[in-house]
Amino acid sequence: MNDVLNAARRKAEGIVAQAVAKALQAKGYEAVAVGTKEEALAEVLKLIPAGASVGVPGTVTVREIGAMEKLAERGCRISQHWSPNIKPEERMQILDDENHADYLLTSANAITRDGKILNIDGNGNRVSGMAWGRGTLIFVIGVNKVVPDLEAGIARVHAASIPNTLRLNGNTPCLQTGHCVDCDSPARTCRALLILERPTMGRKTHVIMVGEDLGY
Numbered sequence: 113m114n115d116v117l118n119a120a121r122r123k124a125e126g127i128v129a130q131a132v133a134k135a136l137q138a139k140g141y142e143a144v145a146v147g148t149k150e151e152a153l154a155e156v157l158k159l160i161p162a163g164a165s166v167g168v169p170g171t172v173t174v175r176e177i178g179a180m181e182k183l184a185e186r187g188c189r190i191s192q193h194w195s196p197n198i199k200p201e202e203r204m205q206i207l208d209d210e211n212h213a214d215y216l217l218t219s220a221n222a223i224t225r226d227g228k229i230l231n232i233d234g235n236g237n238r239v240s241g242m243a244w245g246r247g248t249l250i251f252v253i254g255v256n257k258v259v260p261d262l263e264a265g266i267a268r269v270h271a272a273s274i275p276n277t278l279r280l281n282g283n284t285p286c287l288q289t290g291h292c293v294d295c296d297s298p299a300r301t302c303r304a305l306l307i308l309e310r311p312t313m314g315r316k317t318h319v320i321m322v323g324e325d326l327g328y
């Protein structure tokens with residue numbers, strides 16, 4: 113019985129991923145839909161050649177699909193401020209390097225059914241790199257990020273702040289309430305919200321929609 117239910121759920125998620133990819137194509141994105149994280153990784157590896165420089169900002173999804181290891185294996189030069197080996201004095205340069213790489217490989221906090229991509233940042237580094245950069249932009253987005261509309265998307269980006277803050281050992285009011293209270297905490301992680309309505313002018317932007325849950 114569970115197998116039947118799982119198969120039906122996977123099929124339904126695949127349909128959602130395909131519908132969003134189609135909406136993104138209509139907006140000018142290079143968008144594809146795939147069923148699994150392994151297929152998502154294969155798409156990423158098709159797009160990024162050996163030896164390229166790749167910026168990977170804060171994203172769980174990109175790490176979940178195994179892209180970091182595979183890109184490193186093929187000799188890509190990866191900039192990532194999540195690396196445990198970074199000294200505090202190197203951090204600003206690495207944030208800069210991420211956004212100036214040949215490829216910026218990232219995910220989204222939410223995406224609407226009609227293809228609006230939402231992200232929120234505390235530092236603003238990710239959203240600035242998504243809004244402007246000379247490199248190719250690649251999003252990998254799990255179907256769990258799909259929301260009906262912008263209002264639901266904004267609620268989702270704040271909800272995603274809770275596991276993200278836990279990951280960072282932060283201390284924000286939503287960790288006590290379980291929901292966003294639009295706080296004034298100095299530790300607030302929700303400070304810069306970017307809604308991409310279309311790819312920014314002249315920027316090659318790929319979106320890989322994945323018919324399974326990735327990131328949070």
Ligand code: SF4
Binds near residue numbers: 270292294
């Ligand atoms: S309570 Fe503050 S940190 Fe938490 S989701 Fe809301 S605005 Fe973001």
